[in-house]
Amino acid sequence: MTPPSGDAGSSNTLDNLLTESRTFPPSAEFAAEANAKPALYEQAAADREAFWAEQAEQLHWHTPFTKVLDWTDAPFAKWFLGGRINVAYNCVDRHVASGHGEQVAIHWEGEPGDTRTITYANLKDEVSKAANALASLGLVAGDRVAIYMPMVPEAIFAMLACARLGLPHSVVFAGFSAEALRSRIEDASARLVITTDGQYRRGKPAALKPAVDEAVASNPSVEHVLVVRRTESEVDWTDGRDLWWHDLVEAQSTEHTAEAFDAEHPLYILYTSGTTGKPKGILHTSGGYLTQAAYTHRNVFDLKPETDVYWCTADIGWVTGHSYIVYGPLANRATQVVYEGTPNTPHEGRHWEIVQKYGVSIYYTAPTLIRTFMKWGADIPAKYDLSSLRVLGSVGEPINPEAWMWYREHVGANRTPIVDTWWQTETGAIMISPLPGVTSTKPGSAMGPLPGIGAKVVDEAGNEVGKGGGGYLVLDQPWPSMLRGIWGDEARFRETYWSRFESQGFYFAGDGAKYDTDGAIWLLGRVDDVMNVSGHRISTTEVESALVSHPTVAEAAVVGAADPTTGQGIVAFVILRGDAVDGGDAAVQALRNHVAKEIGPIAKPRQIMVVPELPKTRSGKIMRRLLRDVAENRQVGDVTTLADSTVMNLISAGLQKGS
Ligand code: ATP
Numbered sequence: 099m100t101p102p103s104g105d106a107g108s109s110n111t112l113d114n115l116l117t118e119s120r121t122f123p124p125s126a127e128f129a130a131e132a133n134a135k136p137a138l139y140e141q142a143a144a145d146r147e148a149f150w151a152e153q154a155e156q157l158h159w160h161t162p163f164t165k166v167l168d169w170t171d172a173p174f175a176k177w178f179l180g181g182r183i184n185v186a187y188n189c190v191d192r193h194v195a196s197g198h199g200e201q202v203a204i205h206w207e208g209e210p211g212d213t214r215t216i217t218y219a220n221l222k223d224e225v226s227k228a229a230n231a232l233a234s235l236g237l238v239a240g241d242r243v244a245i246y247m248p249m250v251p252e253a254i255f256a257m258l259a260c261a262r263l264g265l266p267h268s269v270v271f272a273g274f275s276a277e278a279l280r281s282r283i284e285d286a287s288a289r290l291v292i293t294t295d296g297q298y299r300r301g302k303p304a305a306l307k308p309a310v311d312e313a314v315a316s317n318p319s320v321e322h323v324l325v326v327r328r329t330e331s332e333v334d335w336t337d338g339r340d341l342w343w344h345d346l347v348e349a350q351s352t353e354h355t356a357e358a359f360d361a362e363h364p365l366y367i368l369y370t371s372g373t374t375g376k377p378k379g380i381l382h383t384s385g386g387y388l389t390q391a392a393y394t395h396r397n398v399f400d401l402k403p404e405t406d407v408y409w410c411t412a413d414i415g416w417v418t419g420h421s422y423i424v425y426g427p428l429a430n431r432a433t434q435v436v437y438e439g440t441p442n443t444p445h446e447g448r449h450w451e452i453v454q455k456y457g458v459s460i461y462y463t464a465p466t467l468i469r470t471f472m473k474w475g476a477d478i479p480a481k482y483d484l485s486s487l488r489v490l491g492s493v494g495e496p497i498n499p500e501a502w503m504w505y506r507e508h509v510g511a512n513r514t515p516i517v518d519t520w521w522q523t524e525t526g527a528i529m530i531s532p533l534p535g536v537t538s539t540k541p542g543s544a545m546g547p548l549p550g551i552g553a554k555v556v557d558e559a560g561n562e563v564g565k566g567g568g569g570y571l572v573l574d575q576p577w578p579s580m581l582r583g584i585w586g587d588e589a590r591f592r593e594t595y596w597s598r599f600e601s602q603g604f605y606f607a608g609d610g611a612k613y614d615t616d617g618a619i620w621l622l623g624r625v626d627d628v629m630n631v632s633g634h635r636i637s638t639t640e641v642e643s644a645l646v647s648h649p650t651v652a653e654a655a656v657v658g659a660a661d662p663t664t665g666q667g668i669v670a671f672v673i674l675r676g677d678a679v680d681g682g683d684a685a686v687q688a689l690r691n692h693v694a695k696e697i698g699p700i701a702k703p704r705q706i707m708v709v710p711e712l713p714k715t716r717s718g719k720i721m722r723r724l725l726r727d728v729a730e731n732r733q734v735g736d737v738t739t740l741a742d743s744t745v746m747n748l749i750s751a752g753l754q755k756g757s
């Protein structure tokens with residue numbers, strides 16, 4: 099990554115949108131019952147390592163750790179040294195052992211409307227059978243397993259079975275192509291691939307196994323392909339290699355003794371979204387990762403295992419699915435909803451119908467979906483009883499203040515706290531977020547680092563900027579769930595995250611951020627995306643938020659395109675709201691003027707293009723690099739991690755027609 103020249107955004111950053119005056123303090127009732135108390139910050143500040151030790155002690159250790167942190171081999175951290183732990187035991191068995199076997203772990207809702215209710219006792223049986231099955235294939239601790247599955251319960255059983263046996267898993271989005279799967283299998287030399295025959299997507303079954311057949315053909319490391327039957331699609335079969343889950347796993351015993359592994363035993367490899375370039379195989383280990391996933395899940399979402407029904411809408415192919423569907427919630431004995439399908443199948447109220455049906459109390463989703471809900475209209479959530487909701491979360495991108503307010507009003511009834519959680523595949527767990535019941539929130543701000551976390555905004559030289567200043571977001575202290583490297587590429591690990599502020603020893607996150615006058619942190623998007631217009635550094639997030647604050651705009655993506663006079667010119671791609679059909683010249687002019695009024699004339703987009711869709715990763719992030727290619731009339735770059743690869747054709751076709 100090339101850092102931009104000059105300051106990432108301090109003195110001359112335009113910051114009108116960030117002078118947000120609305121604040122939402124926690125209610126006294128919520129604060130009284132909240133898991134997190136203000137004292138957590140003081141406790142962590144007084145002795146960070148003792149604080150983390152206390153969090154780790156909430157887990158079950160087969161052998162207690164003797165030292166909290168070894169940072170002498172930085173940037174390779176070791177946490178909870180001497181400790182031995184089994185991650186799956188912590189997520190499953192210990193809850194059964196403590197008498198909660200009958201508690202529902204997963205309310206599973208299939209896209210076609212079929213459902214399954216899985217208690218912790220059921221989960222223990224399923225994971226044990228799967229572990230026995232994997233062991234029967236000769237897999238031993240350290241072997242890698244690729245998981246390429248839709249959101250079916252077996253995907254979670256498979257991940258936990260791997261964790262139980264010390265087999266690092268590599269989950270690959272079931273929406274990715276055979277080529278994306280092939281390269282990930284190869285990178286990790288997986289011995290086994292677990293998949294399904296097909297998956298439901300937008301009401302129709304689509305084949306999945308053919309992509310595995312193609313990916314495995316040129317990967318000699320793969321000995322077996324284990325196939326869950328989901329859609330009853332016809333599949334090609336390679337005898338000796340392919341095995342049905344219902345043959346192999348169902349025949350196994352439900353007894354399996356979990357063995358303990360070193361706290362630093364690898365738990366999984368997960369490739370980043372690829373929003374900015376070639377995905378990186380991020381390595382996470384066991385004890386520290388589970389400690390922070392559980393701690394953040396308990397405090398940021400205020401989870402009460404006895405009464406809450408939690409729902410995170412992510413896919414397990416994304417880190418959010420790893421930390422906040424599988425490991426964090428299950429370690430905390432949550433009862434959760436897992437939904438297989440798309441939010442508008444068979445209708446645009448599906449999520450609210452599910453919230454109503456299960457009495458969901460905690461709902462965690464991404465800004466892209468909130469903006470989609472806005473586009474579909476507030477009358478849709480209004481048709482359902484959402485009164486069970488008490489905490490709302492957001493992750494994945496900066497949430498525009500407008501979307502935050504809409505979420506609060508139309509989903510949260512102007513009552514529920516919203517937690518905007520900043521983190522990355524690399525951080526493994528939430529790093530910057532409000533704590534419900536403690537923090538007064540501002541729409542669009544992730545507020546501050548959690549207790550135990552060191553994060554700050556620094557200038558080019560690594561000095562912390564003052565209130566009102568902007569620059570680079572860095573993490574200045576090691577944290578338990580930090581990545582332990584990029585699989586097989588130490589040089590890229592050091593270069594990507596640790597070279598930018600090498601002398602200070604800071605982890606460079608790649609994101610720009612600023613402090614407002616109260617010292618709250620506002621994420622400004624990728625440092626690579628910051629635009630330079632006539633010497634002014636303008637963040638894409640600010641211009642996008644200005645556009646989204648206009649009543650006709652549902653979504654906006656902004657890029658800086660090379661411009662002979664201004665250095666870069668601002669080019670915006672907008673999707674109009676359902677009821678705003680007119681995308682003509684007058685409408686575009688009105689939007690340009692609106693941005694000028696909201697931010698300043700310098701931020702007025704050079705060009706605004708009305709498009710039907712935006713290119714997004716499977717985790718819902720806008721891929722600005724592809725739009726930059728369009729804006730600069732270049733061949734569009736690598737699209738392998740796009741959720742829908744036809745989107746770029748749609749955009750290009752629309753633009754040719756319009757020009
Ligand atoms: P790649 O690193 O391969 O380009 P990626 O960064 O999109 O992909 P992830 O690890 O899934 O992959 O995403 C982390 C990034 O998402 C963060 O660096 C940040 O840019 C963005 N992000 C996540 N949560 C938030 C948030 N609450 N506010 C602002 N940005 C966020």
Ligand code: MG
Nearest residue numbers: 370374522608
């Ligand atoms: Mg990234």
